[in-house]
Amino acid sequence: MSVYTPVEQNELENFLTHYDLDELESFQGISAGIENTNYFVTTSKQSLVLTLFESLSANELPYFLELMAFLAEHAIPSAHPIADRQGQYLRTLNNKPAALVKRLTGTSIMEPNAAQCQAIGKALGMMHTAVKDFSAVRENTRGPHWWHETLKALTPRIDSEDLQLLQEELVFQADARHTELPRGVIHADLFRDNALFDGDTLTGVIDFYYACNDVLLYDIAVTLNDWCSQTNGALDEQKSRALLRAYQSERPLLEAERAAWPVLLRAAALRFWLSRLYDLHFPREGEITHTKDPDAFKHILLQRKAQAAHLADLWD
Numbered sequence: 001m002s003v004y005t006p007v008e009q010n011e012l013e014n015f016l017t018h019y020d021l022d023e024l025e026s027f028q029g030i031s032a033g034i035e036n037t038n039y040f041v042t043t044s045k046q047s048l049v050l051t052l053f054e055s056l057s058a059n060e061l062p063y064f065l066e067l068m069a070f071l072a073e074h075a076i077p078s079a080h081p082i083a084d085r086q087g088q089y090l091r092t093l094n095n096k097p098a099a100l101v102k103r104l105t106g107t108s109i110m111e112p113n114a115a116q117c118q119a120i121g122k123a124l125g126m127m128h129t130a131v132k133d134f135s136a137v138r139e140n141t142r143g144p145h146w147w148h149e150t151l152k153a154l155t156p157r158i159d160s161e162d163l164q165l166l167q168e169e170l171v172f173q174a175d176a177r178h179t180e181l182p183r184g185v186i187h188a189d190l191f192r193d194n195a196l197f198d199g200d201t202l203t204g205v206i207d208f209y210y211a212c213n214d215v216l217l218y219d220i221a222v223t224l225n226d227w228c229s230q231t232n233g234a235l236d237e238q239k240s241r242a243l244l245r246a247y248q249s250e251r252p253l254l255e256a257e258r259a260a261w262p263v264l265l266r267a268a269a270l271r272f273w274l275s276r277l278y279d280l281h282f283p284r285e286g287e288i289t290h291t292k293d294p295d296a297f298k299h300i301l302l303q304r305k306a307q308a309a310h311l312a313d314l315w316d
Helices: 009-016 061-072 114-133 144-154 160-174 216-227 237-250 255-281 295-306 308-315
Strands: 024-029 037-043 047-052 091-093 096-102 183-186 195-198 201-205 212-215
Touching (some): 009 024, 009 091, 061 096, 061 114, 114 183, 114 195, 114 201, 114 237, 144 160, 144 255, 160 295, 183 216, 212 216, 216 255, 237 308, 255 308, 295 308
Antiparallel strands (some): 037 047, 195 201
């Protein structure tokens, strides 16, 4: 949610004329996140978020916008897109695909407690159950093929120790097959800055623009690695159990998922270590940008390898 494409007030006012909205009062760029340009937009009666999509094409975006609408309409706390006067969620602004969504109340929690982890686990379980009825399909563009291509690009730029660890993990993951595990629509990026809380109450899940169809257990792994990791990468047991028990209250795991759990935790750590390394070594220019520390996920990967024998116990 950085700002790569500046928007002037007159440009935004012209854009808003295509919607049944009130008069523009203010707008402000959002610095959190790294993929798209985002602005808070306030009219005389509503608070909205404007997103200009920097890499996703207009052909790709209906999947995400329809998913967000589906979830909001099925009691999953998420931001419903705003349709224009023609009933379309997607328009163009400054030569970029653009969309408006309702701004949710609440704030992101960077140091979540066990109750907040429980709330996010329950919401993720509800989402994985609800999306069985969502018919659209999208491949995970940050899967194993992307891992290999990204490491190729990074190889001349990272030190030999990191390169060896990444290469070894790619070999390990290549031997793991997950064809028997339940699949469906996943968020794929449900980090702490993509959820909003009012106290311990979850008010919304945001930023679905990595959503895709993949292994449901992988989505839990992505979420747990961020929400329940300590500064050294080790998991906080109380928070982890709270999240996982709440998830299972909505969708109990199969035995095959329990067996694959340590491997998927490592896969989730690998994916985000690679993406953060790529953002560090190949930064994009922007008016407001924010790059996250890659080493956080290096430490998480090392901890998941060291504690592999005990990770499945967290589900009990």
